[in-house]
Amino acid sequence: MTNRSLNKMVDQQNNIADKNDVAAVVIGAGIAGMHAALELAESGCRVILVEKAPAVGGLLAKLDHQFPDDGCGMCRILPMIDRDACRQICLRKGLDHNRITVLTRTEVAAVEGAPGNLNVTLIQNPAGIDPERCTLCGACMDACPVDIPDIFNAGLGRRKAVYFPVPHQADRMAPVIDVTACTRCNACVEACPENAVNLEAESKALVLEKIAGIIYAPGVDLFDPSAVDVYGYGVLPDVVTALAFERMLSGSGPFSGRPVRPSDGGPVQKIAWVQCVGSRNIMIGADYCSSACCMFAVKEAVMAHEKIPGPMETAIFYMDMRTFGRDFQRYRDRAEKETGVRFVRCRIHSIEPIDGEGGVKISYVDGNGGFAEEAFDLAVLSTGRAVGNALPDFAAHEGVFLLDTVPGLTDISASIIAAGTAAGRLLRRMQEKGTAGAVLPQAVNPRSLAADAAAEEAKSRETALFSRKPAYHLVLHGMFESAFPFFDSDAFKAGLSAAGLDIPITRAGGVSCEKGLEDTITEIRASKANRLVIVTAAPHLVKISQWSKWIGLMPSLIRVIDVRPLVLENRSGLNTPELLTAIEMEVGRLRSRSGNAGQQALVEKTALVIGAGPAGLSAALALADLNIRVAVVEKSDGAGGNTAYIHAAEIRESVSALLQRAQQHPLITMYCGASVVSHRGLPGRFVAEIALADGG
Ligand code: SF4
Ligand code: SF4
Ligand code: SF4
Incomplete structure (x- = not known):
């Protein structure tokens, strides 16, 4: 962040009251x-987003990879339909939205x-550093004599007080x-x-x-897990939590992505994951499954095979x-059959040290009731969700929607769905009641389908390009290379050619730097393409x-293919029939597409x-x-599913x-015994054809 944007953040925070x-x-x-x-x-x-920690992101800021495709999942929570309207790039870098003010180090007092x-009183704790002056030089950290475990890295690294x-x-x-x-x-002041x-x-x-709502x-x-002594956590250095192992694998973690045994710095070549630690255990008041x-654990085992050099043995x-x-389930099966992760159904007896050596010995009762022991370099505890603390008083206030406050039964996707539901409920309440002084949201904003309709030069170039017969260009975009290191572009070109698609290809790996972008644009323009297909593993960046x-x-002559779902089928290669089919389909769409002149709609x-x-x-x-007219189409004769x-x-x-409310709502029309025959169009302009029960 530049100093100017730091200043803007400070201004926002100072003026908020x-x-x-x-x-x-x-x-x-x-x-x-x-x-x-x-x-x-x-x-x-x-929106005012209040966070008591010094940074946003919570638990997920510590995770580099998420299942089931091992990509970073944070940006997937971004609104995707209106991708061009959102200026957010990467949520791991913070939250940057012109209608959201983020207040970190802040707690709710009343x-x-x-x-x-509502009136909300907040207390913001000082950062101790003036962001308006700070140039991020790091001299204060070099000078600080304090040396303490780094909680962000699960205590495996060290940090200063600043x-x-x-x-x-x-x-x-x-x-x-x-x-x-x-x-x-x-020392830091000096x-x-x-x-x-x-x-x-x-x-x-x-x-x-x-405030309309909270x-x-x-x-x-x-x-x-130090509360349960059979695991040896907190006593044996080679017993770590799953979150700590995530940090061990991370390039920004304590071992720069090359994990070693914490006890002696030795190699990590055999790792065990121990499940249900702190969950499904009535003895500690946690009778729930923590879901995620x-x-x-499966994801971490797969990542261990992929990221740690040398032989690797993993067991769950x-x-x-x-x-x-x-x-x-498919991801789990692939981990077993293709990656070689071993799944051991058992009950853990204990985790103990190995005399005179690093690593640990795990004792367990196997599926046949037999007692067994096995040595590992590292034991990773799959810790579940803790029984939550009592809710603060303000949580009971009318107008406060609660999220994620019930132990268990919540994984990441469920949290996101619940968050969307809570936001929807709050919007509905605001719509119903209206709020003096508050900005009421519009259900749907007008949006421009034009990139820059006013630019005459661009327009004439567009017209000149469009008037020629279709010429396509394929862009393999951005993170494509890092996401798919085994990508074989020669074989891919051959596959395209066999499908009758002899299209120029640009690997746009460096579009984030000026030179890389310039080269990419020059290459595409030189090909005189007037239709563009962008294949990407990071659609939020396109x-x-x-x-x-x-x-x-013109925007309507550009299509984007998100390859992430295809990767689930074939982890190491992209020359799959699915990708070629997707490209063929987009080329087909572009072939018949007329250039959209980019009017406001x-x-x-x-x-x-x-x-x-x-x-x-x-x-x-x-x-x-939210004042949106809705048609509900149900193929059976009655509603209720x-x-x-x-x-x-x-x-x-x-x-x-629910049904009674829907039937009586003036903006809802129900069509039972009906089906959707066809649909066409784009977000904001879909047209659907419905076959009605009476044959209409
Ligand atoms: S010494 Fe610390 S506070 Fe001062 S400018 Fe450098 S990073 Fe910022
Ligand atoms: S005053 Fe500054 S240098 Fe000294 S302990 Fe505190 S943060 Fe560290
Ligand atoms: S999700 Fe967690 S708590 Fe549930 S069965 Fe798996 S490890 Fe146990």
């Missing part, structure tokens, strides 16, 4: 809180008032001072060439008025494997409007919901409550109440 147009407050900037904030902001709300007109809270945000965020560790020796350190700064109170998303605390730790000691989710300007092509405030089960009815009501087969009275009653 004066503003009276704040609409919503989201408390907690983990993945759920950030997703809720983004949903609200993208719907037109002004909530007062009624929903729609430190960067998240290593991969160090290029855009000033360091902060940990007041609990600081000895006030003044070392700082910019006079940016202020050890005397005090906490300040901020009062936000006329979403409380405190995030997840993980179980501390099985897949997390489990009671039951929870692989509930799209492609999760802004069609930007490419339209760079190449001088208002999005129709209508939506089609297919299916009138509880999910479809809820979605229809959520949209209709599979709940017709459920006998529990309370479920039937709640679905029947």
Whole structure:
């Protein structure tokens, strides 16, 4: 982050108490809180995102890879339909949205008032460093004599009392001072060439008025395994948590991505994961499954094989494997059959040291009731979710929506879905009640389909290009090379050629630097292409409007293919029939496409919901409550879906109440016994053809 943008952040924070147009407050900037904030902001709300830690991201800021495709998952929570309207690039670098103000090191002191007109008192703790002056030179950290375990790296690395809270945000965020560790020796004050350190700064109170609603998303605390002595955690250095192992594998972690045995620095070539640590255990009051730790362990085992050089042996000691989710079971099976991860069904007896050597010995009772022991370099504990702390008083205040506050039963995708639901409910409430002084969101904003319709030069180039017969260019974009190191472009070209697609290809690996971008643009322009297909593993980085300007092509003549779903089928190669088919399809679409001259267009405030089960009815009501006209198409003769087969009275009653509300809602039209015959168009301009029950 440049000094100017640091200044902007400071201005935002200083002026916030004066503003009276704040609409919503989201408390907690983990993945759920950030997703809720983004949903609200993208719907037109002004949002204050409050986080008590010094940086945003929560638990997920520590994770480099996520299942089931081992990519970084944070950016996938970004709104994707309106990709060009969102200026966010990477959530691991922080949150940057012009309708969201992020207040870190801040806690809620009190909530007062009624929903729609809440007053929220915040206390912001000092950073100790003035971001307006700081040039990120690092001299203060060099001078600081304090040396303590680095919590971000699960205690495996060391840090100073003045430190960067998240290593991969160090290029855009000033360091902060940990007041609990600081000895006030003044060394950083003397070392700082910019006079940016202020050890005397005090906490300040901020009062936000006329808040329409609050979403409380405190995030997840993980179980501390030192509470159960059979695992040896905290005593044996070669017993670590799954989160610690994630940091060991990370390039920004304590071992720079090359893990060694913590006990003696020896090689790590045999690793065990121990499941259900702190979950499914009534003895410690945790009778729930934590949902995500099985897949997390499988992912880490696969990553260990891929990232640690030399021979590697991995085993997962489990009671039951929870692989509930799209492609999760397939991912687990591939880990076993292709990667060689061993799955051992058992009950763990103990983890103990090996006399005179590094590593640990795991004792367990196997599936046949036999006792067994095995030595490993490292034991990784799959810690589940901790039993949560008591909720703060303000959580019970009317107008506060709670997220992620019930132990267990929540994985990442469920958190994101819940965050979206909470944001939707808050928007509906704001729509219903209206709020004096608050900015009410528009359900759908007008959007421009043009990249730059006013630029005459670009226009004439577009027209000249478009008037020629279709000529295609294929761009393999951005992170493509790093995501697919085994990609064989010669074989890929041969595959394209065999499919009758002799298209020039540019590998645009360096579009983030000026020279790389210039080379890419020159190459594409030289090919005189007037249709562009961009294949990418990072679709959030592809802004069609930007490419339209760079190449001088109308946006409608550019198509983007997200290859991530295809990679699930074939991890190491991309010469799959699926990718070639996807390219053929996009080329086919572009062949018949007329150039869109880029006029302003208002999005129709209508939506089609297919299916009138509880999910479809809820979605229809959520949209209709935001003043969007909705058609619900249900292929069977009645609404309610599979709940017709459920006998529990309370479920039937709640679905029947949903149905009644939907039937009586003036903006919802129900079509039962109907089906969608065809659809065409783009987001904002879809047209669907519906066959009605009466043959219409
Ligand atoms: S005053 Fe605190 S942060 Fe600064 S150098 Fe001394 S111990 Fe470190
Ligand atoms: S020495 Fe001063 S300018 Fe340099 S990083 Fe520390 S606070 Fe910032
Ligand atoms: S997800 Fe797996 S490891 Fe985690 S608690 Fe459930 S069964 Fe145990």
